[in-house]
Amino acid sequence: MNAGAYGSEFKNIVVWSEYLDKDLQLNKINNKEHEFKYRGSRFNNKNDIIVSTILQLKPEEKEKIKLEMEKNNKSRKEKQPLNFPSGGSTFKRGDGYITAQLIDKCNLKGYNIGDAYVSEKHAGFIVNKGNATAKDVLLLVDVIKQKVHDKFNIDIELEIEVIGEE
Ligand SMILES: Cc1cc2nc3c(=O)[nH]c(=O)nc-3n(C[C@H](O)[C@H](O)[C@H](O)COP(=O)(O)OP(=O)(O)OC[C@H]3O[C@@H](n4cnc5c(N)ncnc54)[C@H](O)[C@@H]3O)c2cc1C
Numbered sequence: 001m002n003a004g005a006y007g008s009e010f011k012n013i014v015v016w017s018e019y020l021d022k023d024l025q026l027n028k029i030n031n032k033e034h035e036f037k038y039r040g041s042r043f044n045n046k047n048d049i050i051v052s053t054i055l056q057l058k059p060e061e062k063e064k065i066k067l068e069m070e071k072n073n074k075s076r077k078e079k080q081p082l083n084f085p086s087g088g089s090t091f092k093r094g095d096g097y098i099t100a101q102l103i104d105k106c107n108l109k110g111y112n113i114g115d116a117y118v119s120e121k122h123a124g125f126i127v128n129k130g131n132a133t134a135k136d137v138l139l140l141v142d143v144i145k146q147k148v149h150d151k152f153n154i155d156i157e158l159e160i161e162v163i164g165e166e
Contacts, residue, residue, distance in 0.1 A: 001039050001040060001041070001043075001044075002036045002037065002038070002039055002040055002041050003039075004039075005072070005076075006072050006075075009036070010036070011031070011034075011036035013055045013056055013057060014031050014034060014036075014053055014054070014055060014056075015030070015031060015054040015055065015056045016028060016029060016030050016031065016053070016054050017029055017034065017050050017052065017053040017054070018050070018051050018052045018053075019043070019048040019049055019050045019051060020048065020049045020051060021047060021048050022047045022048070026051070027048075029042075038092065038093070039092055039159055079121070079122055080121065080122050080125065081119040081120075081121040081122055081125050081127050084117075084119070084127035084128060084129055085127065085128045086119070086125045086126060086127045086128065087126070087137075087160040088125070088159070088160065089124050089125065089159050089160075090124060090125060090126045090141065090144075090158065090159060090160055091103075091124060091144075091156045091157060091158060091159055092156070092157045092158070092159045094154065094156065094157075097152075097154065099124060099148075099156050100122060100123040100124030101123070102148050102151075102152055102154065102156065103118065103123035103124065103144055103147075103148060103156075104123040105151065105152075106144075106147040106148055106151050108123060108143075108144060108147060109123050111140070111143070112129075112140070113136045113137075113139045113140045113143070114131075114132050114133065114136035115128055115129045115130035115131050115132035115136060116128060116129075116132035116133075116136035116137045116139075116140045117129050117132075117140075118140065118144065126140055126141070134162075138162065141158065144156070
């Protein structure tokens with residue numbers, strides 16, 4: 001899914017991967033052939049299974065790396081509701097807008113269905129404050145999408161993957 005944060009993403013460090021296709025043939029692809037895009041790649045097709053990946057990291061002074069990691073961890077802890085279980089960022093960032101800001105402007109922070117809440121810390125996260133079910137989360141997703149559509153005429157897109165739970 002080309003995970004990324006703080007200005008970097010897997011796209012920048014993958015050299016090549018080997019994957020099994022649906023006929024169980026082993027294939028090797030270079031970086032470009034991964035077809036990386038924002039939070040996605042050719043592996044979104046669900047037909048292929050990656051069996052190995054080579055990553056190329058940039059050597060840097062140990063202290064500098066440590067500082068950068070500490071800075072990013074601190075920022076994450078300050079801005080994200082890591083004290084509750086969540087699926088991470090619920091919606092993709094939009095083209096020309098920040099989805100969490102649109103949700104916030106709909107006054108949805110703290111809105112809940114059952115134990116599924118729009119985080120008060122970061123409107124882009126749905127957190128489980130107790131016994132939220134997948135159904136609660138998906139109903140909440142629908143409410144958020146509808147309210148953002150009604151207010152801004154924008155259809156926001158899920159970043160999390162739904163795998164069929166009711
Ligand atoms: C609190 C929190 C914060 C987060 N913050 C960020 C963030 O800042 N930036 C960001 O990009 N993401 C963020 N995420 C999302 C995170 O990157 C994903 O949840 C994680 O990368 C998924 O990897 P996984 O192995 O845990 O999940 P999995 O569910 O195992 O895999 C995710 C997807 O990859 C596929 N997959 C898994 N293994 C293979 C394989 N061998 N071959 C082919 N396909 C495969 C699966 O089918 C699925 O579609 C956050 C998540 C949480 C919970």
